[in-house]
Amino acid sequence: MRFLARTAAAFSILAIASLFVSGGAQAAKPEEKLKVGITKNFFQNFSETIAKLVMQPFPEVVKAQTGLPGEIAMSPDSTELCERMKKGEAHLGVFQGHEFFWASRKYPELKPLMLAVNEKTPLKAYLIVRKADSEKPISDMAGKTLAIPTQTRPFARLWVERRGVLPGKVLHEHYSKVFPIGDSEEALDNVRDGSLDLVLVEKASWDRYKRIKPSSIESLSPIIESETFPSTVIAYFPKSVQNSYVDRFKKGMMTADQNPGSARLLQLVKISSFQPVPDDFMKEGESLIQAYPPASPR
Numbered sequence: 001m002r003f004l005a006r007t008a009a010a011f012s013i014l015a016i017a018s019l020f021v022s023g024g025a026q027a028a029k030p031e032e033k034l035k036v037g038i039t040k041n042f043f044q045n046f047s048e049t050i051a052k053l054v055m056q057p058f059p060e061v062v063k064a065q066t067g068l069p070g071e072i073a074m075s076p077d078s079t080e081l082c083e084r085m086k087k088g089e090a091h092l093g094v095f096q097g098h099e100f101f102w103a104s105r106k107y108p109e110l111k112p113l114m115l116a117v118n119e120k121t122p123l124k125a126y127l128i129v130r131k132a133d134s135e136k137p138i139s140d141m142a143g144k145t146l147a148i149p150t151q152t153r154p155f156a157r158l159w160v161e162r163r164g165v166l167p168g169k170v171l172h173e174h175y176s177k178v179f180p181i182g183d184s185e186e187a188l189d190n191v192r193d194g195s196l197d198l199v200l201v202e203k204a205s206w207d208r209y210k211r212i213k214p215s216s217i218e219s220l221s222p223i224i225e226s227e228t229f230p231s232t233v234i235a236y237f238p239k240s241v242q243n244s245y246v247d248r249f250k251k252g253m254m255t256a257d258q259n260p261g262s263a264r265l266l267q268l269v270k271i272s273s274f275q276p277v278p279d280d281f282m283k284e285g286e287s288l289i290q291a292y293p294p295a296s297p298r
Contacts, residue, residue: 036072037081037090078103097230101285102294112277116232119272123229124203125156126222134221144197146175149184155229192219
């Protein structure tokens with residue numbers, strides 16, 4: 001069952017890419033392929049075998065959804081994806097929000113086209129402890145045990161690696177044991193029962209737990225919580241893609257949530273809509289880079 005759940009979760013990542021092709025269908029010529037690149041970071045919690053298995057039928061999915069050929073290719077990191085985009089090997093790139101800002105620092109010509117957002121569950125994370133420990137500083141958690149659910153997304157991992165430890169420390173140095181756990185509900189139960197000290201959870205998981213187990217909340221509380229991280233960014237290099245092609249693609253995608261078929265896919269990947277890039281988006285990115293600079297190569 002866990003394998004099926006992980007495979008389904010991985011497939012949902014690619015469903016968003018099929019929406020991209022659907023939005024671009026109106027702009028592309030019949031013989032053209034819409035080439036979408038996506039970073040391996042989206043598949044961080046999945047084996048390469050599962051990722052390839054999910055990506056294999058993608059052209060058929062695209063054709064079924066749009067009647068047009070399309071393709072998606074996974075890049076090992078944002079640098080490789082940006083190089084492919086600059087060469088025209090990918091028209092659009094899909095980046096985690098923080099990942100986009102890191103890439104834009106290296107490639108100033110990389111521009112955000114639109115955001116994929118979920119208005120109901122912003123990208124936030126919490127470190128949950130027993131309520132008696134919730135007023136303590138994070139330094140008091142040194143030597144404790146920390147669980148990280150296997151489906152935790154990169155933004156939450158980045159946050160806990162930078163904010164859930166003492167300065168200059170890494171997770172495995174700050175905590176006595178850091179281990180993966182298959183289910184956030186199980187981990188929260190373990191914290192409640194005292195067999196685990198801390199668990200990293202995303203807002204969606206924490207909200208769900210509060211709904212289904214309201215009595216347990218009396219025993220649990222966040223010791224720290226993250227800021228809201230930026231949404232997934234669809235980006236492009238203006239000099240590598242025709243303006244008319246990008247403009248028509250953007251126009252089609254902005255109404256994707258109003259199309260019944262596309263709306264179902266949006267629900268699958270927990271995206272409420274695609275939205276324009278706010279005017280202050282890049283300025284906010286400067287603040288994020290200062291707070292979460294890219295890790296130095298080792």
